Amino acid sequence: MEKPVSATVHTLRPGREPSIAALMQLTASGLNAVNHVILDRMQSPVALIPELAGHLIAGGGKRLRPMLTLGCTALLGYEGSRHHRLAAAVEFIHTATLLHDDVVDASGLRRGKVTANALYGNPASILVGDFLFSRAFELMVEDGSLRVLKILSRASAVIAEGEVAQLTAQRDVTTTEDRYLEIISAKTAALFAAACQIAAVVAERDDAVEAALASYGRYLGIAFQLVDDAIDYVSDAQTMGKNAGDDFRDGKITLPVILAYARGSESEREFWRAAMTGRAAGDAELVRAGELLRQTNAVADTMARARHYGQRAIDVLGTFANGPARKALTETVEFAIARAY
Structure with missing residues (x-):
């Protein structure tokens, strides 16, 4: 594997305002090619298919996962074009899971816009x-x-397993932190990991590079989901692109709830049992939930865990030569964490 130019360890810096602008600039030309593939392959003589797919695909998403594929190939110095179609495949997998998730969750908003299922129906x-x-x-x-096919097909299966696991854990306040981490590693981090790992295959690098990029993506994906779960209780619909408190009302057992439940008194645990089972999950209860999360430092500690996984992702990048691609991928981690502030 490539050695870092400097032994300096990059650490997350709270208080900065990072963005994914560097990654967007790094991958701009490649992303144009990816978008062409996406637009071409979402076409169908059945008019509803491109109409509904286009509603979500053109709905303001940052294309983070395909950009990670492009960014990781840039990190490895790859100059071909195979990664364009594969990055499009990654985005199609992601979009398909969003369409299915919104049906399962009966969501009304996605990226601040009305969901496809709300407009066109669940079927x-x-x-x-x-x-x-x-x-x-x-x-x-x-x-x-076949290696790419194995990586992405396995990721698709793992994502589905993660979604089913989350469904079975829904409203179960006895869910452990370890179980929660298994769920988000599957439903979210698996595609981040695969999107990064296939760059090593395309660039014809060895197993060690594959493993390193998969680890970077996995840690980033875990951090990303931890932040999502934290801001559900502390942000608003305009910022998140979905209704604040959706996880609470749906009875989703996320890390803030797991920590607050474990640290609460018996009366507070009874509150969480009632809320998560849907017996008491209105606006007043959401306010009460926020108070308990603050009292138990549940959101703050969720964010601390997100920073931990973000730092692990950055540490993995330290095994690659410094340069614009490594810097952009590093700042992408910082951006994922900073969304909560």
């Missing part, structure tokens, strides 16, 4: 999600690499 959203999964696998097969 159409599920079926178009299936269409996008199929398009993703077409792109993988066309690439011709």
